Amino acid sequence: MSTEKQFGIVVYGATGYTGRLVCEYLNKQYGVNGEVNWAMAGRSLDKLAQVRDEMQIPHTVPLVVADANNIDSLKDMLESTQVVLTTVGPYQKYGSDLVRLCSEIGTDYVDLCGEPAWMHEMIRAHALTAKASGARIVFSCGFDSVPFDLGVHFLQKHAIDKLGKALPRVKGRVRAMKGTFSGGTLESFRLTMKAAAKNPELIKVLTNPFSLSDSFTGPQQPSGMKPIFEEDLNSWSAPFVMATINTKNIHRSNFLLDHQYGEDFVYDEMMLTGAGEKGEAMANMVAEDKSMANDPMKPGEGPSKESRETGFYDVLFVGSNDNGDTLIASVKGDKDPGYGSTCKMISESAVCLLKNLDIAGGGIWTPASAMGTLLIERLTENAGLTFQLEG
CATH class of the missing domain: 3.40.50.720 (NAD(P)-binding Rossmann-like Domain)
Structure with a gap:
């Protein structure tokens, strides 16, 4: 080149x-x-x-x-x-x-x-x-998929340094987020759904977490499609709309990195909604939300500057193994995730x-x-992202 x-x-x-x-x-x-x-x-x-x-x-x-x-x-x-x-x-x-x-x-x-x-x-x-x-x-x-892909990479690099080996189980959990979609994102979603309706083979690609990992197929992965209560996090978790693409990219990263995370690596992604009845109600509301399919916003439209400037996100990554070792990391961004931070x-x-x-x-x-660590360093220095260990 x-x-x-x-x-x-x-x-x-x-x-x-x-x-x-x-x-x-x-x-x-x-x-x-x-x-x-x-x-x-x-x-x-x-x-x-x-x-x-x-x-x-x-x-x-x-x-x-x-x-x-x-x-x-x-x-x-x-x-x-x-x-x-x-x-x-x-x-x-x-x-x-x-x-x-x-x-x-x-x-x-x-x-x-x-x-x-x-x-x-x-x-x-x-x-x-x-x-x-x-x-x-x-x-x-x-936003799909840099904070998630690099968040797992960041966590696993520290796991290898501290434990000598990557953690086979990682949960990605959106702890907090304020932001909106643009018309372009919604149009992509609609076209994908239309294409899948016409071609059933595409449904296999969309539902397979390893569909971007060439011929590799790993262990059974959690679906993340229904609300669950997670005792280790003391919170209900709801389906996260971007999990479909993020999980595939993270498994492809593992594949391209010669299975640095392990061939038995299990990853899923959800959104934390809190404990108790309120948390459960919120999780159910998120799971039943169909607003993306019906949003009237068109390509070329998006959130206002005020919305972009006041937006943020906070994503938690919890890694564990069968020995009882646990490592927790987070990735935070200082602007609206879809646009203020994405640009x-x-x-x-x-x-x-x-x-x-x-x-x-x-x-x-x-x-x-x-790009791995080099991109993490650039994003930390220039783009308002924070990568840190929490435990």
């Missing part, structure tokens, strides 16, 4: 809701000192120029015209950059050609994908091509790849397996 590209990072989808936030972050964090050579890309030059002015981004930041429906424009964009950061989703609708071209050309790639059926398809179709070209393709570099996570993922050419070879990766 050549390092002599015109741009270090190109933000593809720069005029969209999340793309604007990414550009705002890159400009604030890296635009002044020129540490990162980045550009804005989208379908319309006029719209790109308008957004650049609205965001008060200097005219020294270049504009690149690229359209998902114009393969030549995508090729030109990818041949000019080392890392493409794409916010153009749903990825099952707009992303397949981009992944294919990155795999062929050797351009690094990061996205915000939470669409496991599409990811399964891309891995099967392009992983070997990416490996040959040197393209490092990293899916799910936003920082994907930006730092792109910068991490840009600045560390030797951390992974070509292939289709997860954040933990490709």
